[in-house]
Amino acid sequence: MAVYKRGYQRYEGGRTSHWNRILVMPRFSWQRLMGMKVTIVVLAVSMVWPLMCAAFIYVANHAELWQGLGGGGLSNFLSIDGRFFEVFMNAQAVFATILAAIAGPGLIAPDLANNALPLYFSRPLTRSDYILSRLIVLLGMLSLVTLAPALLLFVMQVGLAGWDWLAGHWIYAWGVFGGFALWIALVSVVAMACSAYVKWRVIAGALVLGFFTVLSGAASMINAVFRVDWGRAINPAMAMNQIWRTMMAMEPLDGPTAVECAVVMCSMGVVLLLALSRKLRPVEVVK
């Protein structure tokens, strides 16, 4: 019978699991994000650099193509090592940040602007579930421009250079995947916190980018004013770069160590999560 003829009947069937319900919101958000042209454009542009890196890997693994072109200098340049992955990661990290600034504000800000939180929290969803479901959207989206291309490059390199290369350079895999995981986690939390505090999407997006640029400027200012180098620890890009280099067993940069940078970044993440959790309440209590 047609729905409009049947009339309303109470639902008496089975219910889905708790995890299934948590994954409902990411599914809807993904559908919406993938329907946005700007997301598709950024995703497409962010694939240009991995394609160039893939070409680089191909060339580096086909010595016959460039044997006659130069000597040892070119040979050193065309090597797949920590430096190669560091450059790849730096570029993709920028795209991840831009994508977070575009996708992040659309996740929480509309719910706050339209007062949708009571609808979510009157259902069997906790605040942690809500944050997790929103985090899943961003982590998935940012993985498309970080972890996914990294995996493709690794598969390509292993395919061309053989398993022996992987056995000898597994530390790069650890550095790239672990490093990217840390970066997208930080960027996601920043994007969500900005989205929770600013209801306008454009401003929230600008705030995400501003967070990184302002901290970068503040770090440089601290270093210049106090003539120190520990200011780099509060510059997310620099701090994360130091962590990545250490994870890939590369020569560390001057300044705070990777452990110190990791502590600062973790503290920053915890503070942002606390701020986010504080903001996400179904009802505002005016004290």
Add this chain to the structure above:
Amino acid sequence: MAAVIEIDQLSVTLGRREVLHSISCRLGASGEGKAIGLLGPNGAGKSTLIQTLLGFHQPSSGRASILGLDCHKQSREVKERIGYMPETDSFIANMTAVAFLRLMGEISGLPVEAALEKAHEVLFHVGLGEARYRAIGTYSLGMKQMAKLAQAIIHGPELVILDEPTNGLDPAARKRMLKLIREMKEDHKMNVILCSHLLRDVEETCDEVVILNEGLVVHQCDLEAERRMNRRFVELEVQGDDTRLGPALAGLGASGVCEGLGRWRIVLPAEIEIGALWQVAAGQRLLVRKLTHRRDTLEEIFLKAVGHLRATPGEAGTVGAEVATHGGV
């Protein structure tokens, strides 16, 4: 059978202010398909009570349970069995009504296909069938209210909590909303908690009423029982010297209070017919200008409970000392 709502010495403090002061009540104990009205003046603690039942606020002491489940220790189980329609606009603006309802259904635990089917079904039920593919942000206020009701019942909850459901509705939409609420309890056997400041809405739909004032339960009653009792109330308006009408009524076994200008409020004992009043008036040489069966309306119950109106004549200890002061809600 577990009561729909059971509150035991519940106190809730928001900031430094205690909003609910150790309240206790047991509601909806007489079976399924009951509607409970939650009344009170602004700032009485109605919304705080609802939000505490939904787990939005932590009680500072005491406990509350819904359908036999503790609201805080078994919060997830409770929320699976209730639907909530908030007072303020709550929706996702860019979504179509169908997508919004489907999302809400799926979060409530409906499988994907069932959620989609129920979304269509419930939108037709609330009268939004033709507008179901429009973004909710484009809806009128009345349509948004209906969409909020739809999201509250899509998963077939045992208890639906409605916070001011008729706010902003025109008379026709209000009538439709009240009809839907009555259908929910009568046809679909859902329990309903209706929080409203519109006493007529509560009177038309509810079986029980709880009145809150300044964070305390000041009155709780079974409306049907009150209606039965109130058949004995009479309003009389006479012309002439009515100074001896009071003792004459007392002689009849009735109690009455003069409200001035010949207006009387009288409570007749069950065994006395209304015709006896004509005889008393004739005996006093009074001209009866008006004689009506006066129902003790919910408005009066409410005004008495919150202290704007003193007790009805005939109630213990108040005969002869009655003064009506008409206060606003």
